Amino acid sequence: MASVLAKKQKKKSNYNLKELKTLGNQLLSSRTHINNLPLLITFISPSSSPQFVLESLLSLQSFFITVLSDLPSSNSQINIDENELSKDPELVYKLWLKAKFDDFVKSLIDVAVSSQADETLNEIVLDAIMDFVKLGKDGRFQSSIYQRFLHAIVYSPSGLDSLLNSLVSKFFMYIDVRYFTYITVEKLARSLDSRGIEDKNNKSAHEDSEDLSRPSNLELAIHKIHYILSQIPPFDIKGGQSEYEMWSQLGLSSKEIDGKGLKEVNQKKGPKKCNSDVLSTSQIAKKIKLKFTKAWLSFLRLHLPLDLYKEVLVNLHQAVIPYLSNPIMLCDFLTRSYDIGGVISVMALSSLYILMTQHGLEYPNFYEKLYALLVPSIFMAKHRAKFFELLDSCLKSPLLPAYLAAAFTKKLSRLSLVVPPSGAWVIIVLIHNLLRRHPSINFLVHKQTDETDEDSSRGDGEHCENAKEPDTCDMSNGKPGIDMFNVEETDPAKSNAMRSSLWEVDTLRHHYFPNVNRVVLELEKDLTVRAKTTEMAVKDISGASYATIFNREMSRNFKRPPVTNQITALFPDSDFPGWVFKLDESENDEKSTKRQRIESS
Structure with missing residues (x-):
């Protein structure tokens, strides 16, 4: 087995860029070259050259876009028995393609969250991942891919500042992206909360472990979640907003809209604008507000680092409370913070005062x-x-x-x-x-x-x-x-x-x-x-x-009293007859020279 793996690894290393392009063209031209598919996927790796990753990505993305609508869902694979597989070779082929597509997406995510990858390559990989999220199954938002992507970002030991900035600037203006971001962040926060508890209970058993239970990686993950939450623009309809942009072709599925389905729109590339006659703005705002509330409450249950704790308290009354479905749900968090004392209490005072004066909190x-x-x-x-x-x-x-x-x-x-x-x-x-x-x-x-x-x-x-x-x-x-x-x-x-x-x-x-x-x-x-x-x-x-x-x-202007008489001597000559209060000019020059020498030295 080891010799076979070594042979494959050797063959992969012997390919040049031109041969890799040929493999991609063959894959796109005929099904007879379908075996090129797993070979091209092996080049999607953080250790591969950026040119090889890019060339393989372009070929594989073009291939899977054409067959994505025919691939079975993950749930359908569970109900398929061996008899059906033996009777339907086409189904076996589609299931195999589905497995390879999952491997391809996993490889893309690994490259995107790798600290070794080039920033330009990360931009291209991010666009490819979000394209598959947009196309999805039947044109709806592919939440499973997006959740795996955010999970990898949060759990990565690297900072990934450039990747997060690109994700925020390119995709957080779309309503469906925000919606599923809130859902994913809530799940991640709950997962981190449980891991933090396990880390406290089993600290001695994991002292040499390098997984997420290490405090440094746990704090980094919490910082990433806070960055994602704080960068999502709030969906506010107070200004009479009647339109909103969707990233996927059909936007949110009917299950998230209280059973009210959406009309299909033209399957053109690029984001679509859904009018209020298709889906009420108040409906989508109510759903997003609910997910926003659950995501923030799950995040605030985490054991926040002190610097992040202070930052959250400072911005809570402006960035969070106005958009919660029920702001009084923050009373436990704020009263605990207020009871700590010191600067923490000062920072919690703003939000607590809003709950008391505007939402009827009794403290x-x-x-x-x-x-x-x-x-x-x-x-x-x-x-x-x-x-x-x-x-x-x-x-x-x-x-x-x-x-x-x-x-x-x-x-x-x-x-x-x-x-x-x-x-x-x-x-x-x-x-x-x-x-x-x-x-x-x-x-x-x-x-x-x-x-x-x-x-x-x-x-x-x-x-x-x-x-x-x-x-x-x-x-x-x-x-x-x-x-x-x-x-x-x-x-x-x-x-x-x-x-x-x-x-x-x-x-x-x-x-x-x-x-x-x-x-x-x-x-x-x-x-x-x-x-x-x-x-x-x-x-x-x-x-x-x-x-x-x-x-x-120093900037004030003081009024000086007017000078009426020019004073030439401290005492008049009449008070001291026989005395002359006048400095000799030679002595004056000599003293001036001495003064200049002292100042210059």
């Missing part, structure tokens, strides 16, 4: 988690601008209890002592808005720290009617000059904010950054009169930093 511990995020490091975080805008929006409700508004106000006031000037600027604006929205906590601004215990208890009781725990507002144990606020407390109801004052803000009256003390002066106004005051926009200053503040100050 009882939302404000406690938000309160815990107020730490000095948040003022240096990359996404602090969006966080401050959402923080301002979350605290806008007039139904917010007084104890909660006071806790956030006091926590921000304490942070103003340790944050950069840009952070202090944002904090004072947030405090200004909180005091204007919630008049019940305005006593924090004017409370005297040296008041007696009796006055403190009476004054604070007037503002604790809406508190969650009225006992926390009891100031009978308070001492004059001592701040009862507990900055280390994570529960805002137990922070004693109602027993404190905003003395930290008073220290910012003479801050070296003029915008800070200017906003502090605004707090002296009577903010309870809402008709005479307005809220300050957080969006305009939320992304400020040392660099932006410095550039803003």
Whole structure:
């Protein structure tokens, strides 16, 4: 057996390009040369020369396109017994052609996902694979070939950036390609999820394995799935879209369209446009939205790498939530992310806020988690601008209890002592808005720290009617000059904010950054009169930093006072009779020369 294989391998290596072209012409001319078919398939290999691969590909593609409609489906081979095969030689021939076609497609996919293949050759191979996907059986989308192709791309140990870019740019504008991409991605994500679980359970048994269970290859596969999902354009019919493009001749089969078949279109090459009278745009949009939802939910169940986890959270509220069939299905993923804390919670806040305000999600511990995020490091975080805008929006409700508004106000006031000037600027604006929205906590601004215990208890009781725990507002144990606020407390109801004052803000009256003390002066106004005051926009200053503040100050034009008299001497001569305050010109020249020497050195 080994000698036979060696002989075949030797014969293959002895062929030149001209002989290979002759084999292809013979195959296309007559069935008597059908034995050239398996030989030509052997040249479709990552180890073969690109010229040999291209020449074999052109011949085999031309051959299979003519016989593709006569090939039996994979399911029909199961019901064929040996008696039928012996009675029908033509059926045996077609089954053999079907097997060789599968081998040919497999070889094409191997070349496409190989890191050794040339980029130009990959483009040609990609077009050939997608042509067979388009022709398929009876002109419908050949999903089995497309799924095998995407499976090979995701499971390949190579990055395949150029191949993925070509696939996205050439074929993701077609509706049927997007539809079956979502279906395939869902299956791949489920497969990776199960393999990841097996890898955790059998880590010791697979330490020397080189398959996909290795963490590096698993992470690469997850990154590829995310790239594919994020590059599919959303199918949105809000703009009144009435037409859409199909890659295959008949588009989606009737099984995916709720039993409503499609009218056949002309079998011309190239993509076809299906009008709304053939298939309703709303029907196809509903189907794609459902597959889009299943694909993303399956992907989000994976153990995402940290860098990819952050990227997904940042874009989730814009790229995913608006196109889900039921966005509330993301609540588990987002609440888990929000409970992690730190920068992950900040990134999950945008999407979680959308679910709460637009889709009716109830999250009882939302404000406690938000309160815990107020730490000095948040003022240096990359996404602090969006966080401050959402923080301002979350605290806008007039139904917010007084104890909660006071806790956030006091926590921000304490942070103003340790944050950069840009952070202090944002904090004072947030405090200004909180005091204007919630008049019940305005006593924090004017409370005297040296008041007696009796006055403190009476004054604070007037503002604790809406508190969650009225006992926390009891100031009978308070001492004059001592701040009862507990900055280390994570529960805002137990922070004693109602027993404190905003003395930290008073220290910012003479801050070296003029915008800070200017906003502090605004707090002296009577903010309870809402008709005479307005809220300050957080969006305009939320992304400020040392660099932006410095550039803003440097670009300002300062008015210089006019010079009325030319000063020639520091003291008039009349004050010192007998003295002449005049520098000799020679000494002036000598000093100038010395100064030039020093500067040049």
